[in-house]
Every structure is written in structure tokens, then in C-alpha cells.
Amino acid sequence: MGFWKDIRAVIQREIMILANRPLYWMGTIVTMAFCMVFCLTFFRDGLPHDLPIAVVDNDNSSLSRNFIRQLNATQLGESVRFQTFADARLAMQSGKVTSIIVLPEGLSRQVQAQRQPRIEYYLNGLYFVGGALAYKDILMMINLANGAYQREVLRMKGYSDDAIMGMIQPIIVDTHQIGNAYTNYGYYLNNILLPGFLELIIIIVMIYSIGTELKYGTSRQLMKVAGNSVVKALLGKVFVATIAFTILGVILVLTLYHWMHFPIAGSIGNMFLDIFLLVLASEAVGITLIGFLPVPRLALSIGALYSVLAFSLSGFTMPLEAMSPWIQGLGAAFPLRHYYLFYVQEVVFGAGFAGWWKEVVYLLIFLLVPLVILPRLKNAFIFQNYPKD
Numbered sequence: 001m002g003f004w005k006d007i008r009a010v011i012q013r014e015i016m017i018l019a020n021r022p023l024y025w026m027g028t029i030v031t032m033a034f035c036m037v038f039c040l041t042f043f044r045d046g047l048p049h050d051l052p053i054a055v056v057d058n059d060n061s062s063l064s065r066n067f068i069r070q071l072n073a074t075q076l077g078e079s080v081r082f083q084t085f086a087d088a089r090l091a092m093q094s095g096k097v098t099s100i101i102v103l104p105e106g107l108s109r110q111v112q113a114q115r116q117p118r119i120e121y122y123l124n125g126l127y128f129v130g131g132a133l134a135y136k137d138i139l140m141m142i143n144l145a146n147g148a149y150q151r152e153v154l155r156m157k158g159y160s161d162d163a164i165m166g167m168i169q170p171i172i173v174d175t176h177q178i179g180n181a182y183t184n185y186g187y188y189l190n191n192i193l194l195p196g197f198l199e200l201i202i203i204i205v206m207i208y209s210i211g212t213e214l215k216y217g218t219s220r221q222l223m224k225v226a227g228n229s230v231v232k233a234l235l236g237k238v239f240v241a242t243i244a245f246t247i248l249g250v251i252l253v254l255t256l257y258h259w260m261h262f263p264i265a266g267s268i269g270n271m272f273l274d275i276f277l278l279v280l281a282s283e284a285v286g287i288t289l290i291g292f293l294p295v296p297r298l299a300l301s302i303g304a305l306y307s308v309l310a311f312s313l314s315g316f317t318m319p320l321e322a323m324s325p326w327i328q329g330l331g332a333a334f335p336l337r338h339y340y341l342f343y344v345q346e347v348v349f350g351a352g353f354a355g356w357w358k359e360v361v362y363l364l365i366f367l368l369v370p371l372v373i374l375p376r377l378k379n380a381f382i383f384q385n386y387p388k389d
Contacts, residue, residue, distance in 0.1 A: 006227040010236025013225055018240065027205055032248050035197040036255060043186030050078040051134050054088035054097040057081065061108035067141065071101075076137040092124050099123045099134040114153060179263060179348035187262055191343060192316040194252055195275065196336050199282045200307035202245050206286025207303045209237060210377075211296030219381035230378040234370070238283055245283070249275035257347075265350030274342045274356075281335035281366035291373030294380035295387050310336040338362045 018024050053071065057064050068079050080097055082088040088100045101121040110117040121138050154164045180187045213219040226233035253271045256262045264271070289306070290299045313320065313331040320331045331337045338359040345355030380386055 002227065003232065006225070006229065006232045007236045007239070009225045010222070010233055011239055013222070014237055014240045024205065024209075027208070028201060028244060028248065031201055032198060032252075036194060036252065039190050039193055040186070040255070040260065043184075043190060046184035046186050049076055051076055051099075051137070052080050052097040053077045053134055053138065054082050054091055054100040055079040056083070056085050056088050056100065056102045058105040059103050059107040063108040063111060064103045067103065071137070071141050074137050074141065076133050077141075089122075092122070095124075097124075099138065101138055179265065191256065191262065191347065192314060192336070192340055193311075194256070195249075195278060195339055195343075196307075196311050196314070198245070198249060198252060198275075199278060199310060199336050199339075200304070202241075202279060202282035203286040203289070203303045203307050204300060206238075206241060206283050207290045207299045208296070209241065210234075210287065210290045211294075211299055214294055214380060214384060214386065215296050217384055219384060223378075223381050230374055230381060233381070234287060234374075234377075238287075241283060242279060245279045246276055249279055262347075264347045266346040266352060270346045270352070270356075271343070273360075274339055274346065277342075277360060277363040278335055278339045281338075281363045284366045284370050285335065287370040287377075288373055291370060291377035291380075294377065306334075310334040313337060314340045316340050332362065335363060335366055 055068055055071070057068065068081075071077050071079050080091070082091065085100070085102060088097070088102075091097045092100055099121060101119065103119060104117055107117045107119075119142060121135075121142075123135050150167075151161075151164050154167065155161075159167075177183060213222050222233050223230070226236065250272060253268060253275050257264045257268045257271060285306070286303060289303050290296070293299050293302065311317070313327070313334050314336040315321075315331060320328050320337070323331075342356040342359040342363075345351040345359075349355060
């Protein structure tokens, strides 16, 4: 009974600390709420639309005007007319337009003469998403216009519509975008960005929670309450933090897959398990970092760097398999990587236990890592012989 009594005493002490330090609430609930509101509202439209595309129409024919109307009819693009290319270039350099398309003089005449008119377009690569989408929009319109012109020419030659379509588009590409049929950037990014922010918050708060005991010299009092056991001290601290972070994780999962209706092929209950394991693994990482380097300032810096690297090495922006082999192995050292693989199997494919059980094992392995630094952390708590700044 002494074991649980000491843990209960540490829990009560931790609750008092949380009640008297608003910084914990600012660093957890307020920060996570801000991240959720920011990301979910920033990507509320799913896909950028009405991107300004500068159009310089040097032909001013019915054909060029029809091309501009068709460009405006697309979801992504909205044309902005300029008289000269110089004016359009200045607008792109100042960020007012994402791209420029130049319709040459004599466009209609060259098409009717079955020549090859040259349509030039310029993209601003500094705006990656806007430039890529504008490129896709312009290229699609040019291909459609080219097909329409060829169809009219072949009709005048007496070909049937079936024969014409076989010549213009001999191969039809049937695209299926699994898990994100709407090409929604919110579905693509928020599913990992928000859990990644939660992981970052957990690691930083755990390092700060333990580091303040060393910084302000209260670690000996903590050990006294815990019966001089570092295991009891950590279990009491982690118990309170786990409840708080698990509640935040459950709210996050409910927000994404229940209230915001993000597509999910599997079960939301399994995602509760995924977020809970992410919470536990992130807490273990925070304890390991402060135990390995019991200097709050340095441990917080390393924890922040570690958490930021997790976004790149999780593999959701660029497949980890496309990176160097040694980086692929390094990715396994981040809980967010295993959360992402669990998410892919459950949310995208709905594979269930057979698809993600290995990721559960990997996330549970993180819980064993702090055992390595327990003696070092206990010495730091008792002797307080590390810099406190």
C-alpha cells in the first residue's frame, strides 16, 4: 500500500503545482486550441481557388477570348488582363499574380492554317502551392484547347466523333485519389500536423515539468514525497500529465473525424488508441531527454529540435522510402512516424489490427527508453549538481 500512497501524494502535489502555475495551462490547452483553430480555419476551403493568373492577349480574337473565358471557368484560376508583358511581370514580381500566360498575335490565324502557335506561360516558383496549381490549371486548359482545335479540323475532314476522340485521346487515365478524393489540403495536412503539434507540446511540457524541479531546487522535496523513489516520482507526474494530454488527444480526434467529418475508412475508436499511444511515447521521450541532459535550457532546446524534425521524418510530406537509407532508420526514432503509419492503415485503408499492430509495438517500446536514464535522473534530483540556467 506504501507504493500507491506515495504515488497518490505525488499526484496531489502535481495537481497543486498545476493549479498555481497558469503557464502549464497556457502551454497545453491554450496552445493546442490555437493550433487547432489556426490550422482548421486556414485550410477550411480545402483547396486554393481563384488564383490570379495574368493574361496578356496580343491576339484579341474570338478564339483567344474564348480561351480566357474557359480559364475563368475553372475552379483554380481567375484571369487578370494586362496590356503588356512588362506590366504582367511587375505584377508577378510584387506577388499580385501567381503566373503569366501570353497569347501570341495571330493565334487564331495560325490555328485555322493548321500551324503550331506558341503559347508562353511563366510561373512564380516561390509560391510552391499556388505556382503548382496554376501550372496544372494552365496546362489543362492548353491541352483542352489543343484538343478542341484538332477536333474541329478533323470534323471538317469528315472524321466521325468516335474516330476523332481515338486520335486526340487514345488513352484515358482513370484517377482514384484514395482517402482524399477532393484533393483537400486540409485532409492531407491537418491529420498529421495537429498530432505533431500535440507531440511537440507534450515533449516540451514534460521537459519543463521535470526541469523546473531541478531549476528551482524542489527535486529533493519531490523525492521525499515519493519515498525517495524516482519511479514513483515520475509515475505521479506522468499520471496527471497523461490524463490532461489524453483528453486533448481525444478532443483532437473527435474534432477531425466526428465534428469536421474528415474521411476515415476505419474506426474512430482505433484512432483513440493511436493518439493515446502517441501521448505515452511523447512523454517517454520528454523524460528521456531531461534525464539524459538534466539542464532545463539545453533539454528544452533539444526537445524542440527533436519535435520539429519529427514533421519531416514522419514521411507525410515526402515518403521516407525515397530518402537515404540511414535517414529511413532514423525515422523510427520518432513517435510521430509510427503514429503516421498507424493513421495510414486505419484512416486511409481501414486495414484494422492487421495493418497497424506493429506500430503499436514500436510506440510501446518508447516506454522502455526512460529506464536507461533513471539512475542519472535520480542522482540529479538528489544532488542537484547540474547547471540550473
